[in-house]
Amino acid sequence: MTSKHFLPKFILLLAISAILLALGSFLGSAGISWNLSDASQTIVFDIRLPRSLGAFLAGALLGLAGGIAQSLFRNPLADPYLLGSASGALLGVGIMLCFTQIGSPLLETVGINGGAFIGALLGVFAALLLAGGYRSSIRLLLSGVVISVILGAANSLFTFIRPDLYQSLQSFMLGNTTLLTWNAVELMAITLTICLIITLLISPALDALALGENTALTLGLPLAQLRLTLIGVLALATGCAVAQTGLIAFVGLAAPHLVRKLSAGRQRSQLLFSGIAGGILLLGSDLLARTLFAPIEIPVGIVTAVLGGIYLLTLLKRSQMGAHS
Amino acid sequence: MNTHDLSVYRGPCAILRELNLHIPQKQWTSIVGPNGAGKSSLLQAMVGLLHYTGSINLDGVDLKSLSNKDRAKTIGWLEQNTNTHQEFEDCLTVYDTVMLGRLPHQTWLHLPTQEDHLKVEQALKQTHSWELRGRLLNQLSGGERQRVLMARLLAVDADILLMDEPLANLDPPHQADWLKQQKNLLAQGKTLVTVLHEIHFALRADHIIMLHHGGMHFQGSSQDPQTHQALIELFEGRIRLEKAGNDWVALPN
Amino acid sequence: MKKNTQPLTQAQYVWVGVVLFLLFFSLGVLASPITVVDDGGNTLNLNNPPQRVISLLPSLTESVCALGKCNTLVGTDRYSNWPKSIDSLPKLGAIGDFNIERIVQLKPDLVLLEKASPLISRLKSLGIPTLGFDIKSMEDEHRALQKLDLVFDTTQGNRVWDQIQAQIVRANKQLPTSPKNISVYFEVNPAPFAAGRSSFIGELLNRLDLMNIIPDSLGPFPKINPEFVVKAKPQVILISETNISQIKKRPGWSTIPAISQNKICTFTPQENDILVRPGPRMGEAALIISECIQKKMSSSEQ
Numbered sequence: 001m002t003s004k005h006f007l008p009k010f011i012l013l014l015a016i017s018a019i020l021l022a023l024g025s026f027l028g029s030a031g032i033s034w035n036l037s038d039a040s041q042t043i044v045f046d047i048r049l050p051r052s053l054g055a056f057l058a059g060a061l062l063g064l065a066g067g068i069a070q071s072l073f074r075n076p077l078a079d080p081y082l083l084g085s086a087s088g089a090l091l092g093v094g095i096m097l098c099f100t101q102i103g104s105p106l107l108e109t110v111g112i113n114g115g116a117f118i119g120a121l122l123g124v125f126a127a128l129l130l131a132g133g134y135r136s137s138i139r140l141l142l143s144g145v146v147i148s149v150i151l152g153a154a155n156s157l158f159t160f161i162r163p164d165l166y167q168s169l170q171s172f173m174l175g176n177t178t179l180l181t182w183n184a185v186e187l188m189a190i191t192l193t194i195c196l197i198i199t200l201l202i203s204p205a206l207d208a209l210a211l212g213e214n215t216a217l218t219l220g221l222p223l224a225q226l227r228l229t230l231i232g233v234l235a236l237a238t239g240c241a242v243a244q245t246g247l248i249a250f251v252g253l254a255a256p257h258l259v260r261k262l263s264a265g266r267q268r269s270q271l272l273f274s275g276i277a278g279g280i281l282l283l284g285s286d287l288l289a290r291t292l293f294a295p296i297e298i299p300v301g302i303v304t305a306v307l308g309g310i311y312l313l314t315l316l317k318r319s320q321m322g323a324h325s
Numbered sequence: 326m327n328t329h330d331l332s333v334y335r336g337p338c339a340i341l342r343e344l345n346l347h348i349p350q351k352q353w354t355s356i357v358g359p360n361g362a363g364k365s366s367l368l369q370a371m372v373g374l375l376h377y378t379g380s381i382n383l384d385g386v387d388l389k390s391l392s393n394k395d396r397a398k399t400i401g402w403l404e405q406n407t408n409t410h411q412e413f414e415d416c417l418t419v420y421d422t423v424m425l426g427r428l429p430h431q432t433w434l435h436l437p438t439q440e441d442h443l444k445v446e447q448a449l450k451q452t453h454s455w456e457l458r459g460r461l462l463n464q465l466s467g468g469e470r471q472r473v474l475m476a477r478l479l480a481v482d483a484d485i486l487l488m489d490e491p492l493a494n495l496d497p498p499h500q501a502d503w504l505k506q507q508k509n510l511l512a513q514g515k516t517l518v519t520v521l522h523e524i525h526f527a528l529r530a531d532h533i534i535m536l537h538h539g540g541m542h543f544q545g546s547s548q549d550p551q552t553h554q555a556l557i558e559l560f561e562g563r564i565r566l567e568k569a570g571n572d573w574v575a576l577p578n
Numbered sequence: 579m580k581k582n583t584q585p586l587t588q589a590q591y592v593w594v595g596v597v598l599f600l601l602f603f604s605l606g607v608l609a610s611p612i613t614v615v616d617d618g619g620n621t622l623n624l625n626n627p628p629q630r631v632i633s634l635l636p637s638l639t640e641s642v643c644a645l646g647k648c649n650t651l652v653g654t655d656r657y658s659n660w661p662k663s664i665d666s667l668p669k670l671g672a673i674g675d676f677n678i679e680r681i682v683q684l685k686p687d688l689v690l691l692e693k694a695s696p697l698i699s700r701l702k703s704l705g706i707p708t709l710g711f712d713i714k715s716m717e718d719e720h721r722a723l724q725k726l727d728l729v730f731d732t733t734q735g736n737r738v739w740d741q742i743q744a745q746i747v748r749a750n751k752q753l754p755t756s757p758k759n760i761s762v763y764f765e766v767n768p769a770p771f772a773a774g775r776s777s778f779i780g781e782l783l784n785r786l787d788l789m790n791i792i793p794d795s796l797g798p799f800p801k802i803n804p805e806f807v808v809k810a811k812p813q814v815i816l817i818s819e820t821n822i823s824q825i826k827k828r829p830g831w832s833t834i835p836a837i838s839q840n841k842i843c844t845f846t847p848q849e850n851d852i853l854v855r856p857g858p859r860m861g862e863a864a865l866i867i868s869e870c871i872q873k874k875m876s877s878s879e880q
């Protein structure tokens with residue numbers, strides 16, 4: 001029944017994305033125009049386009065991961081970083097920064113981005129290990145928190161030992177879309193495709209979780225395997241996004257909430273729309289970041305944090321009014 | 326369905342110890358007992374949600390030998406409707422909720438077939454919830470929600486239906502509807518097992534199993550005077566049984 | 579006009595050959611590209627000295643200007659503020675938010691920046707040459723000046739360096755001969771981060787024959803425990819004037835001789851800029867320090 005409404009919503013979301021992308025090639029801190037003089041052509045094609053596309057893809061990865069996190073744990077406050085991927089990525093970057101001074105060619109190719117990616121994956125893996133696999137969502141959530149805290153402490157220790165790296169780590173933490181290349185866009189596009197395909201295939205089984213974990217099990221669903229697969233997708237998507245853009249706040253948290261009304265509870269739609277919404281959110285924030293105070297660029301993480309904060313406030317207000325009525 | 330030396334564990338504690346129960350096919354068996362006797366745990370063990378030792382046999386076949394999907398198609402389970410409205414519910418529509426009951430029959434792509442839609446419609450009509458089909462699950466009243474969850478159970482089209490407190494939140498007219506529905510299901514050849522604390526409804530069943538202190542107190546036909554005696558013992562003489570028309574009623578003493 | 583139609587003699591052939599050879603040789607030398615290896619290990623090849631330079635580090639901006647090539651600068655980072663002539667140049671951000679679009683728009687033929695900046699690979703992919711620097715000690719700045727000399731084809735590097743050295747010697751002479759080895763503590767920021775012996779600030783202090791209470795083992799810019807300073811009891815504290823009020827409130831610090839005798843050298847923001855940049859004004863930094871210490875030590879006869 002509701003599948004009748006799916007197509008128009010889907011197209012609407014894609015249309016918004018396309019508009020934003022067009023704006024992305026148009027707006028920038030060097031001026032608003034398509035004036036194709038020599039340098040401007042480089043600016044549009046080599047800087048603005050990959051940056052806009054990259055921001056959209058990274059946002060989509062984070063949105064998808066956030067949607068998965070909230071649906072898996074049935075928790076509106078879940079975000080892609082809750083299984084230790086953020087602290088893991090930070091530590092990975094820190095270690096890579098240390099090693100770049102050695103100048104080993106292998107480490108050069110892995111680079112900071114690779115370090116972030118591997119760190120994120122290892123963080124989630126550690127959380128899974130600590131929880132003893134996915135038997136209970138509470139247990140996994142708790143061990144995710146524990147790993148985040150432990151790795152966070154490791155990071156603090158790290159900055160203490162190497163205070164000269166503090167600034168680089170700081171800028172990674174705030175998130176950065178200014179350095180996105182066509183390479184990065186390719187990487188994220190491939191990852192997003194893989195993640196989306198896997199998610200869309202197995203997500204209908206997640207619908208059953210709305211009835212409670214017990215009932216879902218009695219319907220013959222291999223819940224444990226499904227959840228492990230989805231956690232794998234979550235780790236992959238988060239790791240890839242974080243590797244290219246750093247730790248951007250709120251996109252993964254807010255995107256699923258923005259589209260919840262649209263998806264009528266079906267996980268297939270919810271997760272797909274979360275992805276697109278994430279892309280729209282991050283690209284929109286990036287556009288604001290480059291044009292609000294041009295030529296000064298605000299770090300995009302600040303814009304997403306402000307937008308996300310405002311959104312959560314309105315969410316709170318709305319639920320308060322709901323509680324009174 | 327028979328159980329042999331069934332001991333059900335919740336964690337390290339044995340809730341039920343060495344039960345040997347007989348649940349006759351194509352009849353309605355009702356499980357009664359004081360609070361905490363382990364009635365819900367018994368049902369949960371039957372659908373594989375709780376760890377147990379001993380065996381549960383269906384027509385001679387051990388349940389443990391069935392694959393998850395096969396067991397899901399054979400035994401349906403209705404959870405206790407604890408009426409805690411989750412703030413955060415990915416709000417499914419009523420129709421989609423009932424469609425979830427078809428999951429055991431679907432391929433891994435989970436695309437609904439013609440037959441799925443048919444069964445869902447039937448289940449909704451049987452529980453008088455067809456008009457609710459476009460509404461969101463968390464907008465329903467307690468009674469409406471109960472009927473929708475029942476429809477979900479019916480959509481599974483399993484031969485054995487386990488129901489935990491299926492009358493919760495239902496007002497008398499709907500309770501009457503439910504009774505009629507039970508008769509229909511029996512006529513279709515289903516085996517029904519319910520956990521109820523409303524004794525007079527339990528007495529409408531064909532067969533009664535009484536649980537007490539982790540063990541079985543008595544099991545027998547609901548018309549048998551021995552069963553009635555055992556029932557009064559179970560509740561320590563605090564009830565008496567009287568006939569009202571064709572049915573037996575339990576009243577506080 | 580005599581018409582010389584005689585064929586060239588063998589000797590004249592040789593002369594022509596030699597002249598031609600010298601000609602081509604010098605052309606070859608002039609046309610040979612500039613090749614410099616930067617602190618990150620990357621090789622920079624330029625055909626001509628750069629005409630449009632962007633500097634993303636204040637000390638590098640100052641170094642370029644000290645070499646007389648201020649006029650090649652077309653953009654700097656946000657914090658570069660010396661000499662005054664660069665004030666009008668576009669400011670391109672700082673670490674973490676460099677404005678790539680504007681950098682590209684300025685069409686630089688060389689960008690000078692920190693060797694570990696992620697901007698380097700991005701600029702490389704856009705075809706913009708970069709030179710990365712890692713300047714932590716005085717010798718690092720000496721080397722940087724020499725590299726910049728190569729790049730800009732100037733010869734000013736050594737002169738600038740000599741001038742720095744001369745200023746340091748003068749600063750040393752300014753200090754009283756007794757007491758010797760005045761113990762000092764240089765606080766860089768209120769975390770507190772201090773200047774260790776292996777940093778360029780520490781080296782300056784050493785050249786001024788001052789005893790830095792921070793031992794070598796702690797590295798160039800260690801984050802220290804305030805207790806350490808209390809135990810070490812420095813005679814003079816060197817600190818920026820914006821941070822002065824809160825260090826007096828630190829527990830136990832009132833017992834430090836520098837505080838109880840009010841021998842605290844505070845620096846204005848402009849002086850602070852000179853002190854914390856490992857650039858061509860390090861000599862001036864030495865003079866600032868020695869002037870202040872001399873004033874403080876003489877104001878109270880011990």
